[in-house]
Amino acid sequence: MQPENPYAAPQVALVDAPAPRPLSGWSVGQLQLLGWLSLVSLLGSLVVTGLVLLVDEQVDLALRRAMDALSLATVLLGSYLLLRLKAFAEQRFQACGLAFPVWAMVLLGLLLEGLDLLWGDGLFNRIDGKTILYFAVLVLLGIATLWLGIRLLRTPGAYPVFRVMAWMDIVGGGMLASVLLMVLAILPLLGGSLCMMLVFFRAAAELRGQSA
Template structure:
């Protein structure tokens, strides 16, 4: 009964040998661990920023608002960098396709949104006005682009489990942001996607270490 049609397939879910673009030395174990650490640091910073934003809304006009503004700038810049590096990793490790346009559009929209927040900082205090309406309107294209990116991630063939989780969180975050009214849970879901991103980099570091060992 060696040919049992009901037996589970005896194949590796992840390629036994990473592709040449991944194993060529472009991705080192130390560099991947650093990216994982930056992902976790950004997750922590995003959570701190969320708390500061809530406290600033309860106590307008305090120094908390200024701290939130510049922490948001740093988080945006680091987030753009990690988005770029994670996309390059997906392309090199899994030959992912179709991520270029949503990546650069998401980076452009993130920078535009953050610049808007800096310019209209005084007017974005929760009071209904034209600058606040413009700021909220930016969530729609940001959410649609995030949804597009997440769908492309979910089409990757045989990725790490953490990549699938990251893709689903991107999809859910994009849907929430595109609805505008659910921008708060959408923002939190986007931040939580940094956790599977860190796990992805750590898995890649283990693979890179194994592939670098002499056989």
């Protein structure tokens, strides 16, 4: 048996792993509700995307109005969830630098939706000032999404699914900003919405464990 070496380095961690920051003002039910709302937003986006790709909007005016209403509701819900995600990340992980890209995404998303409601299919009949403005806003929205993804990726101590969400925003934002790949950008952006749902459910489970 080897004698103990009093000069050997200690074999235990000298500093305990940091405990999760308390989520004051948040409840399990609230976080679960945000998770379910994220699922609703994801399903709404899927329905809108499917209708845009598969349905001839000129056939039925009522269908077009229903699509516009659903699209607007989805954008508003997505904006709300994005703001709640910002508040959660800042409190739980001490994330910083989220305010500008988040608010830019909210405002640009609403502006883009407003332009689509105002001008509709006329945006793509020919290239004019309206079309250039629309795509300029689209590029800025992509840049803001990319920026947010980078800030989320730099958040210390985040959940693994949180980092996956950040990468989805980075990829989707870059594709959106390219304009040429904006249709394909739908896939990673929908993936980001799915990850947001999982982040809220993960946070709810964590908070439930702290209360037990």
